[in-house]
Amino acid sequence: MNARSPRSPVTRAPSPTVVRDDADHLEIITGVLVIGGGPAATWAALNAARTSAGEGLGVTLVDKGYCGASGVAATSGVGHWLTPPGSPLRDETFRIKNATGGGQSDRVWVDAVLDETWAQISTLPAMGWDRVDRNRRQPSLDLTTDNPSGAPYFRGPAPDYLRFLRGQVKKAGVTVLDHSPAVELLVTDNRDAVVGARGLQVRAGRNWTVHAHAVVLATGGTTWRSHSLGGDTNTGDGQLMAAEAGADLAAMEYSNFQGMVPFGTSMDKNGYFIKAEYWTGDGTPIHYDDLHYSRVPLLEHSVKGTVYARFSQFAPAQRATARENMPNFFAVVDKLGINPFTERFPIDWVHEGTVRGTGGVRVDDTTCAVGLPGLYAAGDVAARDRITGAATGAGGPNLSWAVASGSWAGTHAARFAASRSGSPLTGRPGTASSASSPRGIRRHAAGLGSIATTSVGHGDGRTPDWRELTGRIRAQMLPLTNAVFRSEDRLASMLGELDRVWDLLRDASPRSPVDEYRLREVAGMAAMGRWATLSALERRESRAMHFRVDHPQTDPEATYRLLVSGVHRPRVHRQPSGKTRVGVPA
CATH class of the missing domain: 1.20.58.100 (Fumarate reductase/succinate dehydrogenase flavoprotein-like, C-terminal domain)
Structure with a gap:
């Protein structure tokens, strides 16, 4: 896997049908609509395009921000769970997550996510991924055990990864609408199936409507605008739309994860804080058992006054590598004039909500179907308690869930769209219009928004x-x-x-x-x-x-x-x- 693999031929989905494109409105007919622009959305769009290509169906993606450059993933690193099927590492992986998550993980679900993530990430070299980890001067992706770490790995900055995925989405023929938030789903006039969505193109100052045979919600979680890094675009849009379509939500009590940041910043990179030393403002050491299990001891002190941290766990010889592994964190502390290895520095907390929590739309199987027929959910919009229980998934599990659920949702949405496209649109009794025709799919679409919409x-x-x-x-x-x-x-x-x-x-x-x-x-x-x-x-x-x-x-x-x-x-x-x-x- 270290050598560059030959690129697989690009199979393009056909272009959607543009019905209207003027100063006031953009109207499109497509096979699958993906709402979102992060890892779950891009993997959903890729798999929908691969599945749709042979069916003559287009795929459209709409994102509130700029697909591949907005949201919490864009500020992170590439750190998937990567263990091959049958690996003995899985037993330990599950044991740790089940213990920290209060015994609410499901081994069958964990294995399914790890299997699908492995399968999807294994396609990257054929798509042209050949990045080098500049710090280690090694390939950023190695799916063998024939490397110094002795285990498969995938390293590198997430912005590069997401930019690559955006490029692959475009190559696959997906129509991408940036800065185009969705405001509500569209359903048949008797509300028995989802048939698209509508929203606003913010920069163009016009409305958009996308009529689709299937919709994937991949809008992320919510942080309640806490100013969590990259999280202020995550406002629960997809969860509300899913609930309006009849979906349940699960594990919503596990939606209050607190990220740790240098005081006065939003740089919520939690990894190095897990084994740090802590003191109260008067210099009294704060003792804790394991921050993977609970942060309550530190939080109790923070309610009373400022808590101070120091990354004492790193020996001098390890500090250069630590800096290389988390460059954006150190860019911030360097600007503040802090040496976190040798100095005590004040910390604060930022609410990471359901982005780092596990609550979201209930998904019961690997179709990722939710609510009314034609609707699917992927990534942080969906509940992840089957994977990590009542504890945060953190970067690796959450990113693997995004890859796996995105690929499942995109594939099954495209299959559903194909089954629907040659049949009459479900709607008013007696309707004979074809769902694959502009007239048929547009004729009986109604807005599903139940609050704060013109509908x-x-x-x-x-x-x-x-x-x-x-x-x-x-x-x-x-x-x-x-x-x-x-x-x-x-x-x-x-x-x-x-x-x-x-x-x-x-x-x-x-x-x-x-x-x-x-x-x-x-x-x-x-x-x-x-x-x-x-x-x-x-x-x-x-x-x-x-x-x-x-x-x-x-x-x-x-x-x-x-x-x-x-x-x-x-x-x-x-x-x-x-x-x-x-x-x-x-």
């Missing part, structure tokens, strides 16, 4: 200030006293305020496409906050990142999974523990 009427005629509402949500979700140190009274108070914000959104009347886009972002954050808070109320124990001051012990009987359903009147119910099958349903 739900005019409310009371007012447009609330989205910035003010965002501030009110942040005031509930971000403070450590609310996010980490949970209690019945505190959670009930948070839920009450979030419900009041929700009521204002239900009465909202967007006056412009930009108002609608911004208010839908707020609605996504409010919905995610309500689901997370309601789930945290229901789990009356402490487990991994979920800590209840009024129930500080882990209940060995509470191995159930919490599911939350509904948009306007959410409700929580328990899914009994037990391993679920992973494969494609018959």
Whole structure:
């Protein structure tokens, strides 16, 4: 694998049909629509294009930012879980994640993700990936054990990886619309299938509509605009759209992960903090057991005053390598004039929400189908508790989940689109229009948005200030006293305020496409906050990142999974523990 592999021939999906393209509106008909622009979205688009090419169906990707350069992954490194099928390393990998995650991981799901990630990453050399790890002067990807580390690896800066994936997406014939956030899904007029989405092209100042036979949501998690590095575009848009289409969410109580940063920055790179030394402001050492299991001891001190850290775990001979492995972190501390190896420096916390947490849309099998027919979910928009339980997946597991779920979702979305394209569009009884024709797929599409959209009427005629509402949500979700140190009274108070914000959104009347886009972002954050808070109320124990001051012990009987359903009147119910099958349903 070290030698450059010959490139595989590029199979291009056909171009979508452009129905309208003027100053006011862009309208497209496509086979598969992917909403998002990070690793899950690009792997979904690639696999959809590969599957669609032989079916004569186009693939379109729309991203709120610039595909391949926005979101949390763009600020990271390339650190997938990489273990080949049958590797003995898997036993240890699962043991560690299951232990830190409160015993809620599923070995069958972990194996499925590792298998699919291995298969997908193995295609990179044939696509032309030949990067060299400049620090080590070795190939950045080696899937053999014939290397100094003795294990497969994939190293390098994520921006280069994502830029490469964007290029592959374009080569595969995918139409990419950047700076084009989606505001709502489109469904058939009797609401029995998803048939596309609509949104806003921000820079062009015009609306877009994409009619599609299948849609993949890969919009990421949410950080409630905490200013987590790269996370402020993650506002729960996809989760809200999925719930409006009837999907459940799972593990939403595990949505409060706190990242560690040098004080006054957003550089939330947690790896080197795990084994650092810590002190209170007066120089008293802070003792902890294992930050993989719980950060509560440090967080308790942070509520009382500033905590100081030092990376004492690195011997002088190891420091140059440590700097090379995390250059963006050291660019920040160097600018601050801090030597983190020898000096104590103040730290702070940043809420990483469901990006580092595990809550999201419930996915039951490797089709990644959710809600109404024709809808699929991939990456951080989907729940990852089957993989890492109640603890953060961190970089490797989360990135592997993005690759695996993206490839599954894109493949099955394209297969579903192919099965639908030659049949009459499901819609009004008696309709005979072909779903593959512009007239057929457009004729009976209706907006599914249930709040803060022009599709739900005019409310009371007012447009609330989205910035003010965002501030009110942040005031509930971000403070450590609310996010980490949970209690019945505190959670009930948070839920009450979030419900009041929700009521204002239900009465909202967007006056412009930009108002609608911004208010839908707020609605996504409010919905995610309500689901997370309601789930945290229901789990009356402490487990991994979920800590209840009024129930500080882990209940060995509470191995159930919490599911939350509904948009306007959410409700929580328990899914009994037990391993679920992973494969494609018959």
